[in-house]
Amino acid sequence: MTESNAAAGSLTRPCVKCRAQEATLDSRSQPVCRDCFTKFIATKCIKQVGILGKETRPPPPATKTGGPPTDTRRYLLGLSLGVSSTALLHLLNGNVEFQLSRGRSAPFDLIVIHIDASGDDSSPDTEAILARYRARYPRFTFHCVPLSSAVANLDLSSLPILSKEDEEPKDPHWWKTLPTAASRTDVARLLTRQALLAQAVTHNCQALLLGHSTTALAELTLAEAAKGRGFALPWVVQDGFAPSLPSSLLLPVPHGGGDGEEGVTGDGEEGGGDDGEVIKEVLVYHPLRDALRKELVIYAGLVDPPLTELISNTRENKDDRAVVSHKDLSIEEVMLRYFAEVEESYPSVVANVARTTGKLVRAGEGPGGERCGLCGMPLDEDGDQRWRGELGIQERSAAGTGGRLCYGCERSTGG
Amino acid sequence: MAPALCANCKTERALIKRPKNHAKLCKACFIAVFEDEVHHTITSSQLFYPGEKVAIGASGGKDSTVLASVLKTLNERHGYGLDLVLLSIDEGIKGYRDDSLETVKRNAAQYDMPLKVVGYEELYGWTMDQVVETIGKKGNCTYCGVFRRQALDRGAKMLEIKHVVTGHNADDVAETVLMNLLRGDLARLSRSTSIVTGDSRSEVKRSKPLKYSYEKEIVLYAHHKKLDYFSTECIYSPEAFRGSARGLIKQLERVRPTAILDIVRSGEDMARLVPGESPSSCACKGQKRAAMAPAEDDVGGCGSQNGRTPGNEMAAMDKQLRENEANEGLEIDVGKAMSESKMSGSEKQRDLPIRSGNGASKAVPRQVRGNCKRCGYMSSQDICQACMLLEGLNKNRAQIQI
């Protein structure tokens, strides 16, 4: 006590947390040292991982013979290769290392999936980046899955863009042909999420971890509200079970595939082996929900060696690009710019947005409740009824077998 | 390039690109479609009953002028059987209302509707000029905002009219949805999206027939119908959250024109997801009357319609939230922490500084929802804000007279 006070006395700007080191950073308008800052971020993350750990009891044995040890939890991390998901990966790795260093077993297995929405096959560029990740975090398994193949089985016959040309085989990257940047970005994001959930099921994972910061969740809240998906917001922003997936999305996992992953088998025994019909519930968690994006950016630069080495620079400088036309902007980009400003001046307001959405009730999950054919979220029967034929918005006759779409997905795919 | 034909009638030349969905229409079809949509809103929400006496809150601005014009047209075309009256509020600011009141007077003649102008002096015993004289320029926005919020209701009550319609448009509602998401006020989010406000306890019901109409289309409608309106730039700057939300909505509209309507839809849906807030509205299946919400915190179309605190409320709220976080971090008293988290969970919103600009109203214990003990106006407190302010003013006047 006296020691640290003495130390604090000799410092020009002591850290408010430890009072033992010089403060070099501002965290939530308080001067803190580098160590306390990284600890602060780690604590926020590990707290959430701890909550998830209580939710997920160890999974049943994958196979009766020679499966992996089954007393571990199994999570899937969606890696966008951006700052936040990379920071989450680093923190999860640190958590595992810490437990192992204490002589305990690893608290969870982690499979890292990057959904590649860019091209046909995972581009050599992406593979090179992933190689750097693999080298740095050898304990985890990394996969790159092209978005087009991940959602190839999704029944999208109700989408007008696809039902129009019945004869031709559908473009595997059909979403790229949508007329506006707002629609293309929206649909690619929805499909990526669906693909990650499907991967979590096929990899027998109990939870999907996403790197969303507080700021990203605030952006997501307002962006989805702006796209007419207010009804689904609690499902998207809160932690908890995802609505169950359409079975068409659940691709069988390649048995003993050459991707170096062992111990993942497709046939969960509790399903009685009927091919891929087992629909499991997946938890979706956002362990970085209490950290601001700007804090994660600082964090990425503070760890040794900095995470900035991993993160591809080509992906980040998109934000700096001058706005050419509003036609080329997505709603996500509008929100990104908006919250970058709000976060700078009013960080607590940003945090409050996600907290507020956390209080909304998840609705539409009841038995027999229909799901949107694209985003998979529960449909809002009452709202749709009320807005039927409303107000200059063209109504689309529900055709195809892909089922109905939610209001927001109708909007994004309607042109 | 051949002139494009109207997408609706396919005979006339398309002259108007609808802001709502970029459909290309001729002038006649645009006007017809605009009116049809308001009619659809009125009938699907069953806003009126035959023979109802309805006051149109008229400021002389574009929204209320278009509302008066459309309601007159629809009332005649579809035989609503409404008894329409124009109701104008005079704040008593010398020079400020002169032009707009002249506009309303001309509207009354043009639409052949009776006009009633009610002054703050009549309603409160104080004109805004007198308020400013007494308390100075600083903080008088709070008074004007609070008085204005109740003025239409009180004015209608004086005329024994039980229904006031206002010109709030889709942009206003969308703005309010985003604003309340930003300040984390779910209770207000829930209330602000409903088309009808005022519940069984309030004597005056309020509704917004232009709730789904785009501001830009209202301007176009006024232009093409050659309506006589007074274009005022609001003399007040909007409160920070509303200003921020407004800027965001303009950007979103540029990216995707339907965004405004989509936000309104989201707001309506989210209102049904607020714990403890009229879940009954989802039982309506779009058939029954729209659920009513108390009018206390109605949307303020123009920034001036809401009381606002001077200074930057976003900064103030940020500070308040940070203090809450700090307190939660330090909280050792488990009982208190638990009761706090319970409160924030469902029951009520924390009383943030935005809501009560002056210290006075903080001292009053909040009740769930009730009526002002003094004037009977709906209030979440024992004594409504207007009565609180009036009490202060009257004390002041007494002192001056002594």
Ligand SMILES: [Zn+2]
């Ligand atoms: Zn420190």
Ligand SMILES: [Zn+2]
């Ligand atoms: Zn959808």
Ligand SMILES: [Zn+2]
């Ligand atoms: Zn036409």
Ligand SMILES: [Zn+2]
């Ligand atoms: Zn009162």
